[in-house]
Amino acid sequence: MTTPEQALEQARAALASMRATGAYEAQQGDELKPGEPITSGKLFEWALIEPDLRNVRSTRRLGAPITALKRGLLKLLAQYHAELIAEQARFNVNLVLYVRRLEERIAELERELRAAEPDPRRESAEG
Amino acid sequence: MNVHQVLSGAGPHDAITTEALVFRGCFREWGWGGSDHAARIAPGLNGSIAQLARLRPRSDDVLLIHHSAGAPRLHELLALPNPKLLLHHNVTPASWLWEHAPLVAVQCAIGREQLPELVRAVDLAAGDSAFNAAELQALGASRTEVIPLLVDRNRLGSPRHPGAAADPGGPPTVLFVGRLSPHKRQDELIRAFALYRRHRAPDARLMLVGDPITPAYAELLRAFGETLAPGAVSIESGLSEAELGDRYRAADAFVCLSEHEGFCIPVLEAFHFGVPVIARPSGALPEVAGDAALLVEDRDPALVAELMHLAITDQHLRSELRRRGEARLEHYAPAVVAEQLRRAVLKTAEAARR
Numbered sequence: 001m002t003t004p005e006q007a008l009e010q011a012r013a014a015l016a017s018m019r020a021t022g023a024y025e026a027q028q029g030d031e032l033k034p035g036e037p038i039t040s041g042k043l044f045e046w047a048l049i050e051p052d053l054r055n056v057r058s059t060r061r062l063g064a065p066i067t068a069l070k071r072g073l074l075k076l077l078a079q080y081h082a083e084l085i086a087e088q089a090r091f092n093v094n095l096v097l098y099v100r101r102l103e104e105r106i107a108e109l110e111r112e113l114r115a116a117e118p119d120p121r122r123e124s125a126e127g
Numbered sequence: 128m129n130v131h132q133v134l135s136g137a138g139p140h141d142a143i144t145t146e147a148l149v150f151r152g153c154f155r156e157w158g159w160g161g162s163d164h165a166a167r168i169a170p171g172l173n174g175s176i177a178q179l180a181r182l183r184p185r186s187d188d189v190l191l192i193h194h195s196a197g198a199p200r201l202h203e204l205l206a207l208p209n210p211k212l213l214l215h216h217n218v219t220p221a222s223w224l225w226e227h228a229p230l231v232a233v234q235c236a237i238g239r240e241q242l243p244e245l246v247r248a249v250d251l252a253a254g255d256s257a258f259n260a261a262e263l264q265a266l267g268a269s270r271t272e273v274i275p276l277l278v279d280r281n282r283l284g285s286p287r288h289p290g291a292a293a294d295p296g297g298p299p300t301v302l303f304v305g306r307l308s309p310h311k312r313q314d315e316l317i318r319a320f321a322l323y324r325r326h327r328a329p330d331a332r333l334m335l336v337g338d339p340i341t342p343a344y345a346e347l348l349r350a351f352g353e354t355l356a357p358g359a360v361s362i363e364s365g366l367s368e369a370e371l372g373d374r375y376r377a378a379d380a381f382v383c384l385s386e387h388e389g390f391c392i393p394v395l396e397a398f399h400f401g402v403p404v405i406a407r408p409s410g411a412l413p414e415v416a417g418d419a420a421l422l423v424e425d426r427d428p429a430l431v432a433e434l435m436h437l438a439i440t441d442q443h444l445r446s447e448l449r450r451r452g453e454a455r456l457e458h459y460a461p462a463v464v465a466e467q468l469r470r471a472v473l474k475t476a477e478a479a480r481r
Contacts, residue, residue, distance in 0.1 A: 001443045002446060002450055003443075004418065004419075004420075004444065006449070007419065007434065007441075007444060008422075008423060010437060011430055011436075012433075014433050014436070015433045018326065018429075018433070019429075024326060024432075030355055031317050032351050033347065033350070056176065060173060061169035061178060062370055122338075
């Protein structure tokens with residue numbers, strides 16, 4: 001006969017007694033694994049745009065003629081889209097290159113910083 | 128009177144799109160005209176929402192702006208001379224999304240940045256919960272309204288099939304309905320469920336229903352479920368309303384450990400189906416659930432597991448939660464919400480005339 005107001009305390013008490021018997025021990029490996037890291041290689045891959053024309057379709061019932069029309073229009077506009085994609089890809093690739101150069105500069109600065117720091121082991125030996 | 132609704136994005140399984148279409152039904156019933164528009168329209172809506180570029184309001188038409196993410200061409204919209212009503216559905220903090228869905232995170236970050244400008248530009252600001260309305264007040268809105276989400280409880284079918292028992296029977300089944308997204312914390316739910324299964328109900332099942340924020344995130348959750356509770360976690364997307372109703376009917380408990388909720392319709396849906404609710408009291412959730420859910424702030428998944436056990440096995444608790452859930456639904460009865468909507472639209476038109 002638990003009321004909603006009593007439920008939390010009752011659950012806490014049940015948990016405490018379960019834990020006293022060794023239940024609910026800490027688990028290993030129960031963290032959500034992070035997704036694939038976004039590396040500069042991945043950014044380069046994404047920088048070059050390659051639209052999949054199979055995704056251009058109608059979602060309506062009996063939409064096959066509309067799908068054909070959409071794909072036909074894309075063919076007619078292919079020259080314009082090629083121009084557009086080339087411009088966007090140029091921007092993307094240069095941006096990724098810029099980020100990569102910045103990464104290299106940061107790495108270089110970190111190396112210099114480490115080299116400039118006094119070695120604590122040598123200091124304690126001299127002290 | 129004409130009321131045009133503007134959404135930042137629209138899709139067939141999107142709660143705000145569904146609400147806008149229900150609102151449109153109300154407007155028609157009241158003899159009001161207008162059209163519904165979105166800047167981004169996902170396939171599958173079959174023309175029920177038009178492109179934002181096709182919005183051509185007359186100067187006295189009311190614009191109802193639903194805000195839930197970054198809205199393209201907002202400046203053009205706000206420059207229109209029309210009376211404007213903002214309905215703030217809240218925007219997920221981008222920090223939850225950068226790692227798994229950076230494109231969505233950008234939309235959310237922009238949505239948050241646009242909010243002060245929206246508050247300044249509209250004639251009346253409203254939130255779909257008092258929690259959301261408080262955000263608007265913090266941004267300087269002098270007076271705000273609350274227009275809760277209009278939930279048509281019969282949309283998903285009757286709570287039980289004729290002749291069926293109050294409880295579904297079979298192995299204990301835990302359900303959560305909501306976008307598969309980091310802030311909804313399906314990962315924490317899987318962790319708590321795995322403990323419940325290990326220590327209390329070895330045959331228990333967990334059903335996660337919702338559209339994934341990215342296909343990769345759904346795969347990540349699937350793999351996580353398979354690691355912690357092999358064969359016991361199902362993930363489903365794109366369900367029809369009838370199928371969603373069936374999932375609620377099959378559930379013994381609804382558990383929501385979401386970290387950010389501007390409203391949380393699935394809690395009301397669970398009440399409709401008489402499914403006991405356990406939830407983290409984040410955002411508007413305590414306000415929506417009232418005294419009809421077991422709210423747990425504690426981060427210990429073992430405690431959530433014990434609450435699941437209690438909510439599934441204690442018949443007195445279950446029937447009391449059912450009774451309170453039913454009473455809670457009265458607070459969000461469509462006729463009550465529709466009246467709040469009507470008043471807010473009329474107030475907007477009046478405020479603009481002054």
